[in-house]
Amino acid sequence: MPDDIPSLEASRASLLRRFAQLQDMRPGSVGAVFRRCGKPNCHCARPQDPGHGPHFQLTYKKEGKTVTESLPNRDAWHKAEQEVAEFRNFEQLSQALMEVNRKICRLRPTQAAVEPWSAEEKKRLLQSIRRLRRK
Numbered sequence: 001m002p003d004d005i006p007s008l009e010a011s012r013a014s015l016l017r018r019f020a021q022l023q024d025m026r027p028g029s030v031g032a033v034f035r036r037c038g039k040p041n042c043h044c045a046r047p048q049d050p051g052h053g054p055h056f057q058l059t060y061k062k063e064g065k066t067v068t069e070s071l072p073n074r075d076a077w078h079k080a081e082q083e084v085a086e087f088r089n090f091e092q093l094s095q096a097l098m099e100v101n102r103k104i105c106r107l108r109p110t111q112a113a114v115e116p117w118s119a120e121e122k123k124r125l126l127q128s129i130r131r132l133r134r135k
């Protein structure tokens with residue numbers, strides 16, 4: 001892919017069209033777990049026993065905590081699987097969009113700002129940067 005602004009902008013436009021086509025999505029992963037109920041007389045307390053299950057579930061992080069949602073049937077499983085896969089598509093598209101934008105930002109010339117910084121401009125910008133840092 002040639003790295004000039006018009007072709008990069010064309011790639012960006014096509015990525016944005018793909019964003020618009022994204023379906024239902026959610027972060028997380030689907031999987032199966034076996035559980036131990038904790039009752040000492042249950043078969044699951046034996047060392048070779050796989051435990052109760054399999055239980056099919058979706059797990060994801062919310063505010064730093066792992067959340068689990070049960071997937072009680074095949075439809076729920078397939079739905080969650082597709083939503084999670086679509087989220088991975090979204091992440092890949094986001095990466096690609098950031099990459100193409102990074103290139104555009106580096107190549108885009110400044111708008112007619114041919115004058116170098118004046119002493120007054122430097123002073124004012126420095127003051128506003130310091131104000132932002134204090135917040």
Ligand SMILES: [Zn+2]
Nearest residue numbers: 036037042044
């Ligand atoms: Zn048990």
